[in-house]
Amino acid sequence: MSRTVLTRGTVVIDVDACKGCDLCIPACPPAVLVMTTTDVNRNGFRYPQLLPGCTGCRACLDVCPDFCFEVHKYDEPIEEVVDAPVDGRGRA
């Protein structure tokens, strides 16, 4: 069950700076951040990964205590096709 999403922005994630606190996950309005499940970074923490659909709103950056995000906006939105029916927070 794939669908098309509009991606307006993107984030660079400094994975090794992440302490796995999870705060960015609920903060992301389109819910396009998802934590790794078993993968850990060099300090042994899970970290977020970006799904398509980022709006470049910087909410993740605003709540992250560890300065893990750099936020960019696309000058023109791009379309991406995703096959997951659920978002990063498991919402259908």
Place this chain on the structure above:
Amino acid sequence: MSRTVLTRGTVVIDVDACKGCDLCIPACPPAVLVMTTTDVNRNGFRYPQLLPGCTGCRACLDVCPDFCFEVHKYDEPIEEVVDAPVDGRGRA
């Protein structure tokens, strides 16, 4: 120009404890306390003297910082004749 006043109470004044602050003078509702003019106590302070007409209201005691007053009430008011036309604060 004498007149008759009703005296309902009286005060004992510990003259030597007095520091001449004057606070009791305006506090006395019937204005029956008057400071000496040249007479001073053992510490060199002027002190109050009682005229007839005390009501025993204890206002003087209530404001005196130096515990100079003992207040009594007469069981029956007594009448006294005074010849001064003015009271302790010089009011006619």
Place this chain on the structure above:
Amino acid sequence: MISGERELMLTGIGGQGVQLAAEVIARAATAEGKHVTYFGVYSGVMRGGNTDATVVVSDDPIEAPALVSHTWSAIAMHHEFWEPLRAKVRSDGVVFLNSTVFEVDPALPDTVRVVEVPATERAAQLDNLMVASMVMVGAYATTTGLVGVEACIQAMRECIPPYRAQHLPANEEAILAGAEMRAALT
């Protein structure tokens, strides 16, 4: 019966459960009738900073101070503050590394026995990264025999404060998991 004093030094970063591991082993040994001293560096220290601990276990009363110059065994939950500990490991010692995150060469002489325990990985499988140090405790107990696994589980129960009681099952599971991992190897 152990001969003389047996030392264990632990190192890691704040939050990895190093002090809990040390206290569990110290309490377990005490429960088993040993004389024990345990010294920990914790709290009031910058979060995520250095945390280390020293446990000394002996059959006889311990005369020495609680801080030792050399250690018979070591547990490293992380490599960040490993260096000062490294130098203290006796040539006949045994060292447990949390291989999931221990990234550098431990730089130990060949005579030292090195046991790699993927404790954080195992904890992640148990869905609770916080219990990695209990995996290590299970592995340490099984491998060295200095304390029993059962005694460790019992001691862990005493160490966890009431307001964290919800973590008891996960910690127990982790100790057993560590013990199994090593038992499987030996």
Place this chain on the structure above:
Amino acid sequence: MISGERELMLTGIGGQGVQLAAEVIARAATAEGKHVTYFGVYSGVMRGGNTDATVVVSDDPIEAPALVSHTWSAIAMHHEFWEPLRAKVRSDGVVFLNSTVFEVDPALPDTVRVVEVPATERAAQLDNLMVASMVMVGAYATTTGLVGVEACIQAMRECIPPYRAQHLPANEEAILAGAEMRAALT
């Protein structure tokens, strides 16, 4: 011209103006070219408690500490703390008593000259009890000649802080009154 050091000690109860009197005399003497030290015990001391002062006046620089063992002259505004001062008065000294309130026997040897000044009474006549110490200053200056009356009036003007300027005339009047009282006697 005075020979050697001339001391003045003053005593009274807080609020009697003892420090002001001392400072006036010290400033007056300084203005007249003398070397002076003045030490006062005041403020931070319980209200209405002891207050005393020591003034030393000399034509030459003063080597001695500002506190002296003996005094050539004394002013007692009240008898309450008179005793310790009494013992320090030199046998050829001169003592000024505020006779309105000084109630005890000053107990001085006959060789000491005692000058009774009803300073508080005179101040009451001036309708300002607070200026009694200035009456004393006038009397002291006139009697001893250590400082001039005019210099005292000038010094008093320097001593009174601006926010108390309204008291200047009364104080001046008092110094003059004291001077007159003594002049009348001598």
Place this chain on the structure above:
Amino acid sequence: MSERRLMEGSEALAEACIAAGCRFFAGYPMTPFTELLEHMARRLPEEGGVCVNAESEIEAIGMAWGALATGVRAATGSTGQGLSLMQESLAEITLARLPLVVFNMARGGSDYFQATRGGGHGDYRHIVLAPMDINEGVELTQLAFHLADKWRNPVLVYGDYLLSHTYEAVDVSPLDFGDGRPAKDWAVDGRRDPRAKLVTMLGFNKHGEESPGMAQGMERHFQAAVEHTAAMERGEPALVDVGFCDDADVVVVAFGTLAKFVRYVVRQLRADGHRVGYVRPITLWPFPSEAVAAATKGARAVAVLENSGGQMIDDVRLAVLGRAPVEFIGGISTDSSGFGVGDLLDTEVVRARIEAVLASVVASEGAPA
């Protein structure tokens, strides 16, 4: 109650307070004092006492002051830094003759001067007890309450990070120091029975009389405090642990947890045939001057090991008075936080420093001094 339990040092000290009858505590967190406060906060209510999480160190000692004035046994504490904040109170509570027990769980570096000279103003002294380990800490804590009551004077228990954060099995049953507890007829209870009381540092009472150690008027009162200090110094034997000094060429002086390392190393060195001894002052004030003088009588060098720039060395020099060279072999040692333990707390390091002194004495050679 007399079984041994594995306990953190700070828990053991807390239990010792309770065993001594302490029923009021107030404190403010500061590493490595924090755990003592935590244990008191947990345990005192269980014992019918009160522990207040004071909002600051100064308020903590103020609360203890109030509790003490009612006659109960009470304590407070902090690190040396927190005690710096309490200096006004520590000086004046001594003049108020209140039997405070105060803990200094010192950070890296030493607060010996602060503890023994009184960091505050004027003349006063606290009895200072410096345990070398948990078991001794339990004993000295209980002794502290006893001495505070005995002398109506504050007693300071001097610990540190190592003492606070070490676990050992320990017995915390109440100890009996004899002579019971002195009656506190000076304490307030609001009853005026038979008459009103006044607890003050200002040197007078309500009825114009002198009471023991409470003269009328500040000068007499200060003087009485000086005399009281002298009486304590004369009357309270300084506790000291002396070992192997009889024929020692080198005597090492150290106190507190560091002294345990010294004692251990000196025993090792003796076993290896070196003529070395140690003196471990247990009471830092009154300082065991006579014991130090006696122990160093035949020494060719006296070495002082402190975790500081050198503070106790003054007292050692005052005891030795030039009869032997007094050398400082300590230094600052702490961890990166400044609270914890540094490299000096290591038997090998301590041994090396003592060996260096031994070597220099041998090098200077010749007949015994």
Place this chain on the structure above:
Amino acid sequence: MSERRLMEGSEALAEACIAAGCRFFAGYPMTPFTELLEHMARRLPEEGGVCVNAESEIEAIGMAWGALATGVRAATGSTGQGLSLMQESLAEITLARLPLVVFNMARGGSDYFQATRGGGHGDYRHIVLAPMDINEGVELTQLAFHLADKWRNPVLVYGDYLLSHTYEAVDVSPLDFGDGRPAKDWAVDGRRDPRAKLVTMLGFNKHGEESPGMAQGMERHFQAAVEHTAAMERGEPALVDVGFCDDADVVVVAFGTLAKFVRYVVRQLRADGHRVGYVRPITLWPFPSEAVAAATKGARAVAVLENSGGQMIDDVRLAVLGRAPVEFIGGISTDSSGFGVGDLLDTEVVRARIEAVLASVVASEGAPA
């Protein structure tokens, strides 16, 4: 500016501060420090400076801390009791290397230990200057600002009630101590020019480098502080006033205003043919140990006169090291308030005490030591 004016001691000290370029002051009233504060509150605004009526002593030193961090000359003060409250700050501001000048206008009794040992925690020292009278006070106050800047270390000026409340004619023109004012490139101004600065007592900087006296990490930082103390002790000559000691049987040691009495009395005694001398330490830290040792070399007795239970006597003993008996001839002396001057401040009393020592030396008789 160079004419002499009759001034109260505290006014003279205030004028000396201003002459030295002090532009910030904060304080809290306390007898006999109060008048210094009053004069600063009146005078500083006239000079374009700021005097804050701080709400407490601790806030006062905090404000001075902030002002100092911007590079201006700033001061605070109190009595020894108020300084007790400041002990945390006084210890830590030293580690922050801020050039504070702090006045102790001591109450009755002495705060010598507090001043010279540092009443706070850890290892640190303040340079301590103790004038005997107003004229010297004016000079030493200005020197205090100079030394504070020179060493980046607090300097304490030790006065008392007598100094504060005596009037004398005095000249308060600015003094020049040479070498100008050191640049304060460590001071903050908000400009990050060329880069951001950090003023801290915690031993690091923003850029990971070591700056003079500012090591990285607490242990190194504490150690650096100890070394800095040693450098001051070596580098700053202790000021001392020695008189008549060459052939003296008895040497009297005293400091501050009391020493003026001693000096006066010793001159009298010399005039009367007695072999007595005096040593007056002007810097209490660094203590003039060598001068004391030299001056007492031939003495048969050393007498220490302090208005206290005996504090400086430790330093005298450490200097004399047993070569002559050191006797305490002081004691507590104050007035009824505890702030002021007592009977000891009397040349006849001082003379009697010194004569008693002379007599006992003569009684013990015989050949010179």
Place this chain on the structure above:
Amino acid sequence: MTDHPGTHLVAPLKPELFLTTEHHLCPGCGEPVATRIVTEVLCELAQQRSAVCVLGIGCYTAFARMLDIDTVQALHGRAPSVATGVKRMLPDVSVFTLQGDGDMVNEGLQEVLHTAARGENVTAILLNNGVFGETGGHMTATSVIGQRTKTSLDGRDAEYHGHPIRIADLVARLDGAGYVARGSVHSAGAVAKTKKMIRAAFECQVERRGFSLVEVLTMCPTGWFVPTADGPDYMEQTLGQIHVMGELKVARAGR
């Protein structure tokens, strides 16, 4: 003090809870007046044998000798903490502090606020004269704008010296405070009203409704540099305008 025939005693020279009434405070000082009514309230509430006074440091420290009440002398500013320690150990005794504005609002501001926030069942009596009286009349944290003191010679200037703190208003905002009021002793009527406030404060304590504070404005002619007789008027026109009298908080039982 015995009555003459035909008369009866209204009030004696020496109040019941005073050992002596002699003191060295200045002429016209308001502090003895305020203190006397505190003792009268204790008598009215029958707390004569169940009260402890904790004194601050200021001119009122002189009352340590005078009061016939168990007393603990605190350091400057520290009375509320000391009172906390006393009360925790003697929960059934009426514990009160007697402090000045310098003591309570300067040196010890956080003591009183923390103690109030903790809801300690103690009563604080503040003698607010807007100056450090004892040291000679310097500006405190309650001195009003324009007030001339020895450290604000041209009058307190808001820009340079800052604004006064209305302490009772602050305390009233704290959940631990059960009763807060501000009275005065500048007239006999004010004395009577203030006495009622003090009574309400002690009742609050007895009923364990939390911390209580009565701020009493007291004359300090010495510190204000005014003639004693002008003290009451000066107070009304200056301090009284900013520190307005009245009850600020009356919490019901079981707050």
Place this chain on the structure above:
Amino acid sequence: MTDHPGTHLVAPLKPELFLTTEHHLCPGCGEPVATRIVTEVLCELAQQRSAVCVLGIGCYTAFARMLDIDTVQALHGRAPSVATGVKRMLPDVSVFTLQGDGDMVNEGLQEVLHTAARGENVTAILLNNGVFGETGGHMTATSVIGQRTKTSLDGRDAEYHGHPIRIADLVARLDGAGYVARGSVHSAGAVAKTKKMIRAAFECQVERRGFSLVEVLTMCPTGWFVPTADGPDYMEQTLGQIHVMGELKVARAGR
């Protein structure tokens, strides 16, 4: 940090006024978040070269190394007085404190209140997490009733431990305070609102309208003993109920 073609940078990894972003604070801590927005406001107001930070003692002390701003480290509780000294000597520079609840409402309560009453033109930023985080999670003067801490193991009990202080409410009552608000960092929306408050506070300072305070509620999962992910909810349901967010005082120019 350079932009790719077709994209533009919204915000870089490292904010302008940070020298480094690496720190040892716990996972899920709210303090770095609050501090970052302070630096962003300074940039927005062009105060990058005209600012001095005065730090208290708590976990945030770690920012001393990280901030690219002239910094003075104060002792625990003393930052407002230190800031006063700095500001009086550098009246044209934006001076702000960064303090925790332990620092500001416990150890230094009277410092902040006196500084606010004096109307010092400085800005205080309070990071309120209701615990002493640094020492391991003990009760502070802002911990709310029922809050479990290491020194209130069964939850803060009003009777035994007393009530929390709502510090911003107190400061707002002082005449010297020009701007007072309470924000939070528990969500992106809260962060944005809080940033506006911080901006208003610094504007108040620049316009010399007196003391300004922004209290920021920050998560401390370590001190609260909750999983990091639960921090924001826990905050809203506990601290946030008592320390209610919003602007408490906005004084106009020329107060």
